[in-house]
Amino acid sequence: MRTLSRRAAAAILCVAAVAALAGCGRPVEPSRPDRPATAAPTGYPLTLDNCGHRLSFARPPQRVVLLNGASVAEAESFVTLGLTDRIVASSQHYGVSDQPGMAEAVDAIPSAGLRRDDNGEFTREQILALRPDLVISTWAGGFDDRTGPIGREALAAVGIPAFVTPSNCALGDPNASEADRAALTTQSVAASDDLLLTLGRIFDVQQRAADYVNAQHARIAVATQPVPGRPRPNVLLVYPGMSAMNTHGLPAVFGGGIYDDIITRAGGRNPFAGRSSEELAQINAEALATAPVDLVIIGRYRPDEDADAMAAALFTRFPAWSAARTHRYLTLSDSPYLGPLNALAIEKLADALTTIH
DSSP: OOOOOOOHHHHHHHHOOOOOOOBBBBOBOOTTTTTBBOOOOOOSSSEEEETTEEEEESSSSSSEOOOOTTTOOHHHHHHTTTTTEEEEEEEEOOOOSTTTTTHHHHHHHHOTOOOOTTTTTHHHHHHHOOOSEEEEEESSGGGEEEEEEEHHHHHTTTHEEEHHHEEGGGTTTTOOOOOHHHHTTSSOOHHHHHHHHHHHHHHOHHHHHHHHHHHHHHHHHTTTOOOOOOOOOOOOEEEEGGGSSTTOOOOEESSSSSHHHHHHHOOOBBBTOOOOOOHTTOOHHHHHHHOOOOOEEOOOOOTTTOHHHHHHHOOOOOOOOSHHTTTTTEEESSSSSSSSTTHHHHHHHHHHTTTTO
């Protein structure tokens, strides 16, 4: 994961919900627990709305560039849909995954031998030289010349569609619509579904995407059977290796949006639920020490991180936690993020919570 300024990195922690899609032909119908996703072949030319911009595709893209944005949601979605052969260069990377083989598959995506800037990103000149027929950014700021490598206008001038992950249309865009702003604060697992289903539509693998989403919903339904009368334990999600995200140098606390949704679905409660990225960045030692914490999720993003050591350090520093007294913690990495692995996070957390009475 690239090193970002604290402000930019904190903003990327809070990513949001589903952006509406419109276009010609019949789209993938979004899934609900009571209605599985359905699919139909894509009709080209395909036109769809992305963050208020109209994108057109004469055929499935063949030369895709993935921008970084401190995300692997897009790269992992391409792996999941079997589309990595369409990528000519990706600057996304994550050192460890909760799904065996996923980190290696992401690393195997080509980078075209390109150098990266101080933010771990390709340059404007490199992107254009690749002659892509689609550039994907995880956030709207990736297509702003002030915060990203290249603007939409520069890409549009040479006929290259610029696609932003739908749930992040307002992230980095001060002129985002009210709907997109509202979606940013209410992100859920549905945003991960939407990314897969939208990519399925663009690349004409809609049934593959729908089948995967349906399978994930089935897994979540099994994992989240309610236990009558059982209170919701307090679950703290922290990434100790991301202490640069916190103004006090503490482990980065994740809350709001999809993080709250995953914890809630699994049967827990996030003691820092609903906090904005700015509020999460300001959490101090006193706030952590006095928070009710029955179980800690220790997040890892590098393979050399020792979860046992990180948990021990936290429990020593915050002994008042119930989790510290019982030494109860769970290790996750990429599955709580926006991306195709949310069912895995919910399954593991739901299983861990069954041990708390």
